[in-house]
Amino acid sequence: xxxxxxxxxxxxxxxxxxxxxxxxxxxxxxxxxxxxxxxxxxxxxxxxxxxxxxxxxxxxxxxxxxxxxxxxxxxxxxxxxxxxxxxxxxxxxxxxxxxxxxxxxxxxxxxxx
Amino acid sequence: xxxxxxxxxxxxxxxxxxxxxxxxxxxxxxxxxxxxxxxxxxxxxxxxxxxxxxxxxxxxxxxxxxxxxxxxxxxxxxxxxxxxxxxxxxxxxxxxxxxxxxxxxxxxxxxxxxx
Numbered sequence: 608x609x610x611x612x613x614x615x616x617x618x619x620x621x622x623x624x625x626x627x628x629x630x631x632x633x634x635x636x637x638x639x640x641x642x643x644x645x646x647x648x649x650x651x652x653x654x655x656x657x658x659x660x661x662x663x664x665x666x667x668x669x670x671x672x673x674x675x676x677x678x679x680x681x682x683x684x685x686x687x688x689x690x691x692x693x694x695x696x697x698x699x700x701x702x703x704x705x706x707x708x709x710x711x712x713x714x715x716x717x718x719x720x
Numbered sequence: 721x722x723x724x725x726x727x728x729x730x731x732x733x734x735x736x737x738x739x740x741x742x743x744x745x746x747x748x749x750x751x752x753x754x755x756x757x758x759x760x761x762x763x764x765x766x767x768x769x770x771x772x773x774x775x776x777x778x779x780x781x782x783x784x785x786x787x788x789x790x791x792x793x794x795x796x797x798x799x800x801x802x803x804x805x806x807x808x809x810x811x812x813x814x815x816x817x818x819x820x821x822x823x824x825x826x827x828x829x830x831x832x833x834x835x
Contacts, residue, residue, distance in 0.1 A: 650812070650827050651763065694763075708765065708824060710764070
């Protein structure tokens with residue numbers, strides 16, 4: 608089962624920042640927070656991941672709370688092409704089944720003109 | 721250039737048939753995976769292979785048999801297809817060992833419909 612909780616859906620206006628929350632209150636010390644997204648009819652796409660520090664790349668920023676029990680994915684200037692289901696995944700650093708990507712239901716983000 | 725490719729994109733077949741889905745990655749990765757996304761959109765891992773060897777085999781019926789002729793290919797063969805096998809199947813690959821924190825790159829998916 609997924610170890611994360613996300614809102615089922617969110618709307619965002621085009622050009623505005625999209626802030627997608629994720630709760631992972633049972634995260635353990637060796638587990639990373641990963642974000643993937645799945646645009647309709649396509650395979651999942653990696654966005655970003657982090658352990659405890661905030662991270663930023665060309666796609667998004669990841670803000671992880673100090674206690675690591677929750678995080679927020681930020682798309683700074685959402686476009687219509689960012690409409691997708693966003694998955695927050697907690698994943699072990701170790702190999703084998705512990706490191707599996709376990710997808711939950713995700714958040715369906717709708718970016719509107 | 722497509723990093724992870726799958727064929728066919730769509731597959732419609734009758735119950736009881738045997739079918740295969742092919743996956744190829746040109747990223748030079750050592751590990752490949754198969755995932756199944758059912759009608760409720762849950763995406764679950766089925767298998768992972770590292771350098772042609774099975775690493776992870778989640779609870780999947782024996783009718784599903786992955787085959788890796790080389791580390792760039794991981795094909796999925798399904799025997800005696802059932803209605804419940806209808807789903808979208810995604811192939812993925814990553815640089816290092818299965819389950820490590822390497823980014824997984826997914827293919828476009830194969831939509832299998834069993835009639």
